[in-house]
Amino acid sequence: MKKQKVAVIGCGLWGRNIVRNFYNLEVLDTVCDLDTENLQKIKEQYPDVHTTSDFDEILNNDEITAVAVVTPSHTHFKLVKQVLETGRHVYVEKPISTSAKEAEELKKLA
Numbered sequence: 797m798k799k800q801k802v803a804v805i806g807c808g809l810w811g812r813n814i815v816r817n818f819y820n821l822e823v824l825d826t827v828c829d830l831d832t833e834n835l836q837k838i839k840e841q842y843p844d845v846h847t848t849s850d851f852d853e854i855l856n857n858d859e860i861t862a863v864a865v866v867t868p869s870h871t872h873f874k875l876v877k878q879v880l881e882t883g884r885h886v887y888v889e890k891p892i893s894t895s896a897k898e899a900e901e902l903k904k905l906a
Contacts, residue, residue, distance in 0.1 A: 802823045803862075804824065804826070804828070804863075806868075807834045811866035826857070827845055832849065863884055865879070876902055880905045
């Protein structure tokens with residue numbers, strides 16, 4: 797069985813909890829955030845985890861099998877849709893989107 801490699805998008809207050817859990821499960825590969833201070837905190841705590849501010853880097857990494865989206869809710873739809881279009885598994889922190897129409901679209905895409 798292929799070892800899972802998970803990327804986490806967003807490592808703010810709640811995102812750090814998700815990072816910790818995937819790290820403890822030994823599947824955390826990459827953490828992505830636009831805030832360099834957040835990334836620095838992750839790098840200090842988990843020096844063996846790759847960090848990036850480039851979301852496309854995750855989309856283009858074929859070794860990543862799943863992505864957790866833990867960003868502000870208004871960004872969920874766009875990010876989750878892009879991940880789903882790559883055929884990966886997605887965990888998204890609630891709400892899945894800010895509109896029922898977008899949530900329905902993501903459901904169909906999944």
